[in-house]
Amino acid sequence: MEISELGEFGLIDRLTKGLEPVNASTIKGVGDDCAVLRNRDTDILVTTDLLLEGVHFDLTYVPLKHLGYKSAIVNFSDVYAMNGTPKQITVSLGISKRFTVEHIEELFAGMRLACQLYGVDLVGGDTTSSRQGLVISITCIGEAPADKIVSRSGAKDTDLICVSGDLGAAYMGLQLLEREKVASAGQKDFVPKFQGKEYLVERQLKPEARRDIIEELDKAGILPTSMMDISDGLSSELLHICKQSDTGCRIYEDRIPIDYQTAIMAEELGMNLVTAALNGGEDYELLFTVPLHCHESIEKVPGVKVIGHITKPSLGCAMITRDGTEIPLRAQGWNPLAAQPEG
Amino acid sequence: MEISELGEFGLIDRLTKGLEPVNASTIKGVGDDCAVLRNRDTDILVTTDLLLEGVHFDLTYVPLKHLGYKSAIVNFSDVYAMNGTPKQITVSLGISKRFTVEHIEELFAGMRLACQLYGVDLVGGDTTSSRQGLVISITCIGEAPADKIVSRSGAKDTDLICVSGDLGAAYMGLQLLEREKVASAGQKDFVPKFQGKEYLVERQLKPEARRDIIEELDKAGILPTSMMDISDGLSSELLHICKQSDTGCRIYEDRIPIDYQTAIMAEELGMNLVTAALNGGEDYELLFTVPLHCHESIEKVPGVKVIGHITKPSLGCAMITRDGTEIPLRAQGWNPLAAQPEG
Numbered sequence: 001m002e003i004s005e006l007g008e009f010g011l012i013d014r015l016t017k018g019l020e021p022v023n024a025s026t027i028k029g030v031g032d033d034c035a036v037l038r039n040r041d042t043d044i045l046v047t048t049d050l051l052l053e054g055v056h057f058d059l060t061y062v063p064l065k066h067l068g069y070k071s072a073i074v075n076f077s078d079v080y081a082m083n084g085t086p087k088q089i090t091v092s093l094g095i096s097k098r099f100t101v102e103h104i105e106e107l108f109a110g111m112r113l114a115c116q117l118y119g120v121d122l123v124g125g126d127t128t129s130s131r132q133g134l135v136i137s138i139t140c141i142g143e144a145p146a147d148k149i150v151s152r153s154g155a156k157d158t159d160l161i162c163v164s165g166d167l168g169a170a171y172m173g174l175q176l177l178e179r180e181k182v183a184s185a186g187q188k189d190f191v192p193k194f195q196g197k198e199y200l201v202e203r204q205l206k207p208e209a210r211r212d213i214i215e216e217l218d219k220a221g222i223l224p225t226s227m228m229d230i231s232d233g234l235s236s237e238l239l240h241i242c243k244q245s246d247t248g249c250r251i252y253e254d255r256i257p258i259d260y261q262t263a264i265m266a267e268e269l270g271m272n273l274v275t276a277a278l279n280g281g282e283d284y285e286l287l288f289t290v291p292l293h294c295h296e297s298i299e300k301v302p303g304v305k306v307i308g309h310i311t312k313p314s315l316g317c318a319m320i321t322r323d324g325t326e327i328p329l330r331a332q333g334w335n336p337l338a339a340q341p342e343g
Numbered sequence: 344m345e346i347s348e349l350g351e352f353g354l355i356d357r358l359t360k361g362l363e364p365v366n367a368s369t370i371k372g373v374g375d376d377c378a379v380l381r382n383r384d385t386d387i388l389v390t391t392d393l394l395l396e397g398v399h400f401d402l403t404y405v406p407l408k409h410l411g412y413k414s415a416i417v418n419f420s421d422v423y424a425m426n427g428t429p430k431q432i433t434v435s436l437g438i439s440k441r442f443t444v445e446h447i448e449e450l451f452a453g454m455r456l457a458c459q460l461y462g463v464d465l466v467g468g469d470t471t472s473s474r475q476g477l478v479i480s481i482t483c484i485g486e487a488p489a490d491k492i493v494s495r496s497g498a499k500d501t502d503l504i505c506v507s508g509d510l511g512a513a514y515m516g517l518q519l520l521e522r523e524k525v526a527s528a529g530q531k532d533f534v535p536k537f538q539g540k541e542y543l544v545e546r547q548l549k550p551e552a553r554r555d556i557i558e559e560l561d562k563a564g565i566l567p568t569s570m571m572d573i574s575d576g577l578s579s580e581l582l583h584i585c586k587q588s589d590t591g592c593r594i595y596e597d598r599i600p601i602d603y604q605t606a607i608m609a610e611e612l613g614m615n616l617v618t619a620a621l622n623g624g625e626d627y628e629l630l631f632t633v634p635l636h637c638h639e640s641i642e643k644v645p646g647v648k649v650i651g652h653i654t655k656p657s658l659g660c661a662m663i664t665r666d667g668t669e670i671p672l673r674a675q676g677w678n679p680l681a682a683q684p685e686g
Contacts, residue, residue: 001444008470011444015451019465023430025486026464035466037431037484039382050435050469050480087366088380092393092480101344101354108358121369122362123378126393127351137393137435137480141380143368 031244032151033081033228034142043149045142047078053133061177061192064103066205068110071136074231076118077209077284079142081229083150086118086142086209091125094135107136118211148223150288155226155245159289159310162224164213164303166257167234168273171280172265173197173204179269199261207284214286216301227288233279236331237287239317248315249329251308253322278319279332374587375494376424376571377485386492388485390421396476404520407446409548411453414479417574419461420552420627422485424572426493429461429485429552434468437478450479461554491566493631498569498588502632502653505567507556507646509600510577511616514623515608516540516547522612542604550627557629559644570631576622579674580630582660591658592672594651596665621662622675 003011016030027043028036034045051057051071059067072089079086091111095104115122120140180192194201210229217224226241234256242249256277266273289310290298298304308319317329346354359373370386371379377388394400394414402410415432422429434454438447458465463483523535537544553572560567569584577599585592599620609616632653633641641647651662660672 003438003440003442003444003447006444011447012468012470014444015448016465019455021464021466022462023464025430026466029464029466030468035431035433037387037466039385039387042382044380044382044387044484046431046433046467046482046484048433048435048467048469048480048482050437050471050478052437052471052473052478054474055437055472087368088378088389090378090389090391090482092391094393094395094398094478095346097346099346101346101349101357104346104354105358112362119365121364121366121372122359123364123369123372123380124389124391125355125373126391127355128393128395129398130395131397132475135393135395135437135478135480137391137478139389139391139433139482141387141389141484 028151033078034084036082036149038146041146043084043144043146045079045082045084045144046139047075048137048139049075051136053135058181059134060181062205064106065110068107069114069206071138072111072114072120073207073209074284075138075140076114076120076211077229077231079140080209080211080214081227081286082142082144083148083214083224083227084142084144086120086140088121088123088141089115090123090139092137093125093127094130095127096130096133099134118209150224150227152226152228152241153244155241155247155289155310156291157247157310157312158292159225160292160295160298160306161238161249161251161287161289161308161310162298162304162306163230163234163257163285163287164210165283165285166259166262167230167283167285168277168280169200169203169259169262170207170282171276172262173200173202174282175269176200176265177204197261197265199259200265204282207282209284210286213301213303216303220297220301222290222294222297222301224288224290227286230281230283230285230287232281233332234287235278235329239329239331241287241289242310242317245310246313248311248313249308249317250311250315250320252320255305255307257305371494376421377427379425379492381489384489386427386487386489388422388425388427388487389482390418391480391482392418394479396478401524402477403524405548407449408453411450412457412549414481415454415457415463416550416552417627418481418483419457419463419554420572420574422483423552423554423557424570424629425485425487426491426557426567426570427485427487429463429483431464431466431484432458433466433482435480436468436470437473438470439473439476442477461552493567493570495569495571495584496587498584498590498632498653499634500590500653500655501635502568503635503638503641503649504581504592504594504630504632504651504653505641505647505649506573506577506600506628506630507553508626508628509602509605510573510626510628511620511623512543512546512602512605513550513625514619515605516543516545517625518612519543519608520547540604540608542602543608547625550625552627553629556644556646559646563640563644565633565637565640565644567631567633570629573624573626573628573630575624576675577630578621578672582672582674584630584632585653585660588653589656591654591656592651592660593654593658593663595663598648598650600648
């Protein structure tokens with residue numbers, strides 16, 4: 001059977017079917033942003049990401065330092081998405097011959113900067129040669145009090161659906177970078193046109209993990225009922241939460257937070273803005289649900305917007321457009337196992 | 344600067360220079376078989392390995408199930424090498440288009456079998472497409488009581504140097520598999536000649552981690568002063584222990600444990616047997632030191648052999664040959680960052 005028939009999540013479901021933990025410390029395995037291991041009253045969170053050159057990044061326009069920074073951030077984001085604090089990372093690198101020591105130092109400088117800013121220790125890894133391109137595998141270990149862990153499966157009917165920041169900008173940044181890459185082909189001294197679109201480029205190349213939101217929620221005394229980070233697109237992530245919580249949802253098109261640079265870029269490229277915001281990945285914003293009674297307190301948390309509510313499962317998952325039409329949500333997010341070149 | 348000028352350990356030293364832990368839970372970072380994270384009186388051990396097709400394995404003769412088994416085992420081995428117990432793994436895969444779902448299920452079957460036999464839970468990972476070949480990144484999390492952790496840096500003058508099992512067989516198995524691969528080229532229905540050499544093939548394709556030795560040492564009331572697993576060759580690993588413990592060492596050629604199949608294969612290939620035992624990697628045996636007063640009790644532990652002793656650092660690291668000559672130990676083990684094809 002072709003792997004593309006199953007897709008990433010189908011393959012994972014199939015491979016991990018019937019896995020039952022044998023260790024008392026294994027609280028949660030496959031299926032959330034992190035695995036959860038219990039050690040007395042503290043939970044250890046573990047998450048890992050594999051980034052391959054040519055699949056996840058293009059070194060034509062991604063500076064190595066930014067790549068290092070982003071590789072670390074995407075893992076921190078998974079730990080925050082469980083309401084934890086990232087504490088350690090291990091970094092494994094596969095390095096092909098075209099990279100020098102200085103290149104790898106640049107990459108590491110980005111990782112070390114991310115670690116420094118987020119208070120994370122780099123504690124180990126593996127370094128080897130690669131025949132084709134750069135391979136980056138990072139595992140992040142985090143901590144959280146056992147009673148504060150937030151998984152994907154706790155959303156309840158009438159809960160409010162919230163997102164932090166704005167959506168679609170990282171995707172538009174990628175489109176912009178790709179456009180300028182094409183325009184630059186064969187030209188010496190090419191100057192890419194990023195003016196007025198700096199935010200999009202930054203969102204794509206140097207995303208941040210929303211530690212601030214986790215801290216603000218804690219300060220406001222709000223413990224989300226479910227949470228995850230938006231790496232594959234709002235639509236795909238919301239379907240994960242609803243599936244794992246056995247609920248439906250309604251979100252409102254006019255509530256989805258979008259930056260004006262994202263809107264201008266969509267216009268320029270003739271793309272549907274809402275599609276980009278729903279399905280564009282790599283924003284690393286937090287998607288979470290809170291009980292209805294938190295309505296007033298959540299409105300006061302800076303950088304958070306309520307975009308809809310959780311429903312009974314029978315109602316399915318849908319978006320209400322500006323003209324009142326209900327359209328079903330589909331997972332059109334980035335599928336890393338579909339439509340890749342021959343290898 | 345070319346990365347091959349520095350080698351793996353030189354590069355790691357350079358990249359991790361000046362890294363100071365900021366989290367109280369980070370007890371030990373880069374530089375041992377595992378990182379050590381403290382959680383009250385239990386230590387969490389973390390280790391990770393990156394395996395790339397064409398660099399670490401050749402699917403012409405490595406069955407996917409064996410590959411999955413071995414990928415898990417090499418990580419368990421790192422945890423045992425710190426005197427810990429492996430508890431959880433995460434598995435990240437980069438999969439190119441030529442693999443079907445059934446292929447990946449075979450690979451996973453091997454990992455799951457290893458997990459089952461060693462009591463380890465598979466708790467997460469990442470799955471993505473790869474443009475070139477199979478990428479396997481495994482992170483293993485283990486546990487140990489804080490006062491039982493054995494690092495590389497605790498060897499003391501007069502300590503006895505011990506190894507488990509026998510050495511060089513996995514390397515000879517690789518030579519045999521490579522020879523049969525060449526012999527099979529272009530032939531249909533080729534039957535490889537493994538008769539009388541099954542042990543070598545098994546050591547290469549299906550190594551085990553020495554949980555039994557860890558258990559026997561514990562039963563005998565022996566806590567090693569230093570320990571690591573032999574993945575890059577005895578010579579290279581012993582130099583690591585001596586460097587990190589600031590000691591020298593003497594080992595005796597006639598004490599190095601070698602299986603008769605290894606000896607026969609070396610003879611057939613016209614290779615120096617002791618060189619193979621000193622520098623051949625992937626045996627995943629344990630190399631450790633114990634205080635001199637454990638002399639009698641260590642001799643009684645099945646599968647363990649005393650091969651020499653630790654000295655003052657000024658004496659350097661050397662092997663005494665059968666004819667009494669002292670030859671300095673050199674790290675000729677497998678260097679994954681030297682002499683790789685262009686990429």
